[in-house]
Amino acid sequence: MFNLLSSMSRRQKAYVFLALDLALIPVALLFTYLVQALPMPVWEALRATLTVLPYLLVIAAGLSLWLGLPSIQLIAYERHAIGLTAIYALALVAVSAGLSTFTGIALHLGTHVIFGICYFVFLVASRAVMFQVVTAIYRRAQPRRRVLIYGAGTTGTQLAQALKAHDSIDPVAFVDDNTSLQGVTLLGLPVFQPARIAEIVRERNINRVLLAMPSLSQPKQAQIARRLQQMKLEVQTLPSFAQLIGEEALIDKLTPVAPANFLGRKSADVALGDACESYVGRVVLVSGAGGSIGSELCRQVLSCRPARMVLYELSELALYTVHQELGQLAEGTGIEIVPVLGSVTDPRQVRKVLADHRVQVVLHAAAYKHVPLVEANPLPGLANNVFGTQTLAAEAAVAGVERFILISSDKAVRPANVMGASKRLAELVVQDLATRHPATVFTMVRFGNVLGSSGSVVPLFQDQISRGGPVTVTDPRVRRFFMTIREAVQLVLKAGAEARGGEVFVLDMGQPVPIIRLARQVIESAGYTVRDAENPDGDIEIEIIGLRPGEKLEEELTLSGDLIGTRYQKIFCARESYLSEIEVASVLRGLRQALAASDEEAARALVHRWVEGFSESSAGRKTS
Incomplete structure (x- = not known):
C-alpha cells in the first residue's frame, strides 16, 4: 500500500478525493431519507432521486473542482479547508432543492438542509479517517525516531502537537522540572520528572531529546544538554522566538565583552612618541610574530615606519594570519613585510635570516x-x-x-x-x-x-560560559597582575x-586582581548570574579545582x-x-x-x- 501511495501523482490523488466525495452524495441522501419523516415511502423517494442524481453529481463535481477541494492535501485540511467544505455543502443544498422542485419531487426544504449537514459531516469525517489511515501506512513503512520532549510548557506542547503529524518523528513523553506538571498527561503524552530520564529512555526506546525551553538561559540549556549527551542521547534545541522571527542575524552580532574591560583600572594608553626613533627606518625582526604579543608588537612597530619587518614564526597558520593582516596595513607605505617560517632554536637559519635582511632590532617574543x-x-x-x-x-x-x-x-x-x-x-x-x-x-x-x-x-572563562559552565578557578586566594596587550x-x-x-x-x-572576582565579572558581563549558596537558581557556577602543578597564589x-x-x-x-x-x-x-x-x-x-x-x-x- 505504501508503494502505491508513494507512486501516485498529485493529480491522481486529487481524482481519488473527487471520486470519494461524489460517492458520499448518495450515501448522504440515503442516510437523510432514513432519519427523516418523508411524505412518501423511502423506496419511492430513492427512485425519484435517481432521476436527478446524475445531474447532482455532475454539478457537485464542477463545484468541487472550482473550489479546489480535491487539491487540498490531507495534512493541510484544516480550518480554511473545512470552511470551503461548508460552502460546498451549502451550495449542494441549493442545487438539490432546485432539482427537486424542477422535477416535481415532493420533498420538504428541511430534508435538503439535513442532506447538506449530513454530507458536510461525512466529507470532514472521511478526510480525518483518510489522514489517520495514510499516516499509519507511512509510519509503518518508514523508520520512526522516538523523541522525548524536555519542557511541557507552551513551547513543548506546541512542539508535540506539530510532531504528531510528522512522518518520521514520534513524540513519546515529556519531562519537566515543574512539579505541578509531573504525573499529568498532556496531548496523550505523560509528563515525568527529569530524574527518571535514564529509565524512560531505556523503557521506551528513546534516542533523541528535544529541548523545548527557549526562555531558559543559554548556560542552563547547555548544562542540561551536556548531561543528556553523557547518557549517549542526541540532543537538539528548539530555536528561540528571536530566531524564529528572523532576529538571528542581530544575535550573531552580539560579541563577548572585550577582555580589556576587566582590567579594573584605567589603561595606560600613551603614544610611543620619541620611542619610535629607535625603530623608524630600521630592519626589525619580531620572533613569535604570530602570537598575541608578537602580532601586537608588529602592529605598533609598523606605526613607527620601519624600513622592513621580518616576521619570524614557527606556526604556519599564525604566520599566514599575521602576514595577511600586516600586508594590508603596510600597503602603500613602502614598508617591506617578510614572513619567515622557522624555529629560533635553529642557529643556521637564524644566522642566515639576520645576515640576509641586515636586521638591526630584534624583539624576541617567541x-x-x-x-x-x-x-x-x-x-x-x-x-x-x-x-x-x-x-x-x-x-x-x-x-x-x-x-x-x-x-x-x-x-x-x-x-x-x-x-x-x-x-x-x-x-x-x-x-x-x-x-x-x-x-x-x-x-x-x-x-x-x-x-x-x-x-x-578571560577568553577561557568566556569559552566556559558559552558551554554552560562551570567557570573553573584554581583557588579563591589566587591573584594576578594584568595589563592589556x-x-x-x-x-x-x-x-x-x-x-x-x-x-x-x-x-x-597596578594592584593584583583576585581571579575569583574576575570570574564573577566575566559571568555578569555576559548577562548571567553566579550560582552559589546565596543564589542556588543562578546560571553559572564557579568551581574551585585546586592549584595546578607549578602554580602560585601570587606572582612577583x-x-x-x-x-x-x-x-x-x-x-x-x-x-x-x-x-x-x-x-x-x-x-x-x-x-x-x-x-x-x-x-x-x-x-x-x-x-x-x-x-x-x-x-x-x-x-x-x-x-x-
Missing part, C-alpha cells in the same frame, strides 16, 4: 608560555625558551644587531614552575651576553598576565628604546624589590644579580646534556641549582 603544558613537557619548554633565546641573542651579537629586547614574565621571579624557570634562565643568558657584547644593547622587559592573549584567563607592547617598545644594555625593566601593572615582579624609576611613569628598572660567563656556560652545557639524554630529573636538578628561589614545592603557597 616562547612557550602556558604553565601546565610546559610543566607536563619540561624538556621542550626549556629547549625552546632557553636555547631559543640563547641562539637568537648570540647570533644577533655576531651579526651586529643594534638592539635585542627579550619579552620576559613575572613568573621568572622565584618561579614555582618550569616555564617560569625557563624564562629566568633566558634572562640570565641575555644578561651574560650584555656584559660580553657591549656593541649590541641587550635588555629584557618583565610583566605579568596580558588580558585577551591566547590561552589567558596594547599597553604592555607600548611600554615594551618604550623600554627597549630607553635601554642602554643589561637592564631588567619591570612594568607597573622583582627578586630584590629594588626598583629605579625611569623617565616613563610606568616603567621601572630592577637591580638584580646575574651569573658570570663561566656559570652561564655551565648551565647551558648541563642543560644540553639533559636534553640529549632526555633526562627530566637532571634538567629539574639543574634548574634548582641555578635559578634563584626556584622550588616546585612552593606551588600552592603564597610567596613573600
Whole structure:
C-alpha cells in the first residue's frame, strides 16, 4: 500500500478525493431519507432521486473542482479547508432543492438542509479517517525516531502537537522540572520528572531529546544538554522566538565583552612618541610574530615606519594570519613585510635570516608560555625558551644587531614552575651576553598576565560560559597582575628604546586582581548570574579545582624589590644579580646534556641549582 501511495501523482490523488466525495452524495441522501419523516415511502423517494442524481453529481463535481477541494492535501485540511467544505455543502443544498422542485419531487426544504449537514459531516469525517489511515501506512513503512520532549510548557506542547503529524518523528513523553506538571498527561503524552530520564529512555526506546525551553538561559540549556549527551542521547534545541522571527542575524552580532574591560583600572594608553626613533627606518625582526604579543608588537612597530619587518614564526597558520593582516596595513607605505617560517632554536637559519635582511632590532617574543603544558613537557619548554633565546641573542651579537629586547614574565621571579624557570634562565643568558657584547644593547622587559592573549584567563572563562559552565578557578586566594596587550607592547617598545644594555625593566601593572572576582565579572558581563549558596537558581557556577602543578597564589615582579624609576611613569628598572660567563656556560652545557639524554630529573636538578628561589614545592603557597 505504501508503494502505491508513494507512486501516485498529485493529480491522481486529487481524482481519488473527487471520486470519494461524489460517492458520499448518495450515501448522504440515503442516510437523510432514513432519519427523516418523508411524505412518501423511502423506496419511492430513492427512485425519484435517481432521476436527478446524475445531474447532482455532475454539478457537485464542477463545484468541487472550482473550489479546489480535491487539491487540498490531507495534512493541510484544516480550518480554511473545512470552511470551503461548508460552502460546498451549502451550495449542494441549493442545487438539490432546485432539482427537486424542477422535477416535481415532493420533498420538504428541511430534508435538503439535513442532506447538506449530513454530507458536510461525512466529507470532514472521511478526510480525518483518510489522514489517520495514510499516516499509519507511512509510519509503518518508514523508520520512526522516538523523541522525548524536555519542557511541557507552551513551547513543548506546541512542539508535540506539530510532531504528531510528522512522518518520521514520534513524540513519546515529556519531562519537566515543574512539579505541578509531573504525573499529568498532556496531548496523550505523560509528563515525568527529569530524574527518571535514564529509565524512560531505556523503557521506551528513546534516542533523541528535544529541548523545548527557549526562555531558559543559554548556560542552563547547555548544562542540561551536556548531561543528556553523557547518557549517549542526541540532543537538539528548539530555536528561540528571536530566531524564529528572523532576529538571528542581530544575535550573531552580539560579541563577548572585550577582555580589556576587566582590567579594573584605567589603561595606560600613551603614544610611543620619541620611542619610535629607535625603530623608524630600521630592519626589525619580531620572533613569535604570530602570537598575541608578537602580532601586537608588529602592529605598533609598523606605526613607527620601519624600513622592513621580518616576521619570524614557527606556526604556519599564525604566520599566514599575521602576514595577511600586516600586508594590508603596510600597503602603500613602502614598508617591506617578510614572513619567515622557522624555529629560533635553529642557529643556521637564524644566522642566515639576520645576515640576509641586515636586521638591526630584534624583539624576541617567541616562547612557550602556558604553565601546565610546559610543566607536563619540561624538556621542550626549556629547549625552546632557553636555547631559543640563547641562539637568537648570540647570533644577533655576531651579526651586529643594534638592539635585542627579550619579552620576559613575572613568573621568572622565584618561579614555582618550569616555564617560569625557563624564562629566568633566558634572562640570565641575555644578561651574560650584555656584559660580553657591549656593541649590541641587550635588555629584557618583565610583566605579568596580558588580558585577551591566547590561552589567558578571560577568553577561557568566556569559552566556559558559552558551554554552560562551570567557570573553573584554581583557588579563591589566587591573584594576578594584568595589563592589556596594547599597553604592555607600548611600554615594551618604550623600554627597549630607553635601554642602554643589561637592564631588567619591570612594568607597573597596578594592584593584583583576585581571579575569583574576575570570574564573577566575566559571568555578569555576559548577562548571567553566579550560582552559589546565596543564589542556588543562578546560571553559572564557579568551581574551585585546586592549584595546578607549578602554580602560585601570587606572582612577583622583582627578586630584590629594588626598583629605579625611569623617565616613563610606568616603567621601572630592577637591580638584580646575574651569573658570570663561566656559570652561564655551565648551565647551558648541563642543560644540553639533559636534553640529549632526555633526562627530566637532571634538567629539574639543574634548574634548582641555578635559578634563584626556584622550588616546585612552593606551588600552592603564597610567596613573600
